[in-house]
Amino acid sequence: MAQTEQLVQLLIYGIQLGVIYALIALGYTMVYGIINLINFAHGDFVMIGAFTAFFAVNLAGVGFFPAILAAMLFPAVLSIIIERLAYRPLRDKPRLSALITAIGVSIFLENFPRMVPFIGPNFKRFPELITMRHFYVLGQASINSIQISNIVASGVLLALLIFLVQYTKMGRAMRAVAYNKDAAALMGINVNRVISLTFFIGAALAGAGGVLYSLTYPMIDVLMGGWLGTKAFIAAVFGGIGSIPGAVLGGLLMGIIEVFATAVYSELGYGSGFIVLIFVLLFRPSGLLGKAPLDKV
């Protein structure tokens, strides 16, 4: 393959991975933006989404759209329950208590399905929901149907999210709560409901990300959410945590950098994102698109 073709090919792989990171990173960034909590359990919703789709397809025999819808709804409802039981009582406590709770929730979510007999610790093969077809874009460089559906589905979800946050009443309430919780409450916004909604949306996006990821790499297990979540989290920080465009940009860049670094030297792939992150933070301490926090004296 010629040089440009190879570049285009790598770029396609990078974007495909990047949109998934972006979807997962959005959940981190939205939850952080609204209650300043690094939700360590967020990555596990990716896994739960993937398994929901897995069972929906294998037991009910549904197609791509119902599967992804189920994979969004189930983790979303679960995350509302978890927020209600585990995070809400701690909202006015020291922030780190909630963080440790999130770690506890994550340990629980990873190990409970492992012990349930029909899930178990082994890898499972994710069903092929989209028939694989290749389209040549530039010489030898090709894009396949899974990559297209990943990118299109993420694009649609992102557009929906932006519409929701920017143009609806609930979205305005979310932005108000993120800006100042107490003032928003005084203006008659039901802060609890807004926070629940944020968790709902975040987990739904993570669930969708889980399905898209499993389409690309069709082996799923209960621990997949852990490191996928970590990378998405890094992507969120990279772009500026709390900022929605930042999470998208961070996710895309992270995916592209990772793919290119792996192409250069395979062991580099894993560490590359972190190295870039440190350099970005050294020069822009609050991420690419993040706002510098105002110090109140």
Place this chain on the structure above:
Amino acid sequence: MKGIKSYIPALGLLVFYLVCIQLRQAGYIKNYWIQILMFALINAMVTLGLYLINGITGQFSIGQAGFVSVGAYSSGAVTTLLFNFSSLSAAAKPIVFLLSIAVAALVSGFCGYLIGRPSLRLKGDYLAIVTLAFGEILRAIIRCIPQVGGPRGFTGLPRYSTLGWIIVFFGLTVWFMRNYIHSSFGRACVSIREDELASETMGIDTTKYKVQAFVIGATMAGVAGALLAHVLGFLHPDQFNYARSTDFLVYLYAGGAGTMSGAIVGACVLTVLPEMLRFLAGWRLVIYGLLLVLMMLYRPTGICGGREFPFLVPRLKRSPEAIGGRHDE
């Protein structure tokens, strides 16, 4: 007055050691439990280092396992690659072992310095992410060094650490931490935690103390790592991943981040607890996760609840408010 009383904690450790050894020889406790105890004390040392960074200075590190890995690998490199440990004479072994621990302390202390520098510009969560990233980068680097086994793991380390060595280093760590926290250095760190701007206004060199906290915390983790390497006899980069770092964080906050006792008790209880739950097989981690959540909900100050063992507070200021207190942000 100053005489015997100040030696009680050290004597207590000695008695504890002798009791353990006697019980083992009499066959009441198995070697397995001695090993768990060793892990507990090593974890307590790492957690104490983390306590200095997170609990006292109010910074936020979630990359502690990275420092442990640096210590473990560098000491392992000294004993295994530099000297051929098993061929040394019995008299030279302790010297080489101590040398390897010193090297581990230096190297990981230097890593702590490297990570402490950016903390001057970064705050809160961003700092946390950099420490996380740094730990992962260290792991990626170790994977690329074939001399220490790369991704296959570092094998053939001498299993030289004994309960005695670990208790000595644990005692030294506790003694050092106690004196540090209650010195002017420690008070400066607390002031940074409470209000960085105000302490800077009072003429405290916040930069210096933050870097110092990172260096000391990393050094402790490195020494603990060196001891760990020579308990296990085998190292793998994935032992020190980011999940391991969160373990130390959990030890600290579950024990109670306000006090040294919390760090020690948290590490010991949470190292032993999963072992006690071992009869439940895989369910133990489910229960562990649930317990963690329930504890944070119903006892957010941790196991120790902000209280300090009396011998960990110098006599002049044995009041809980002096150093403990709650801290937020």
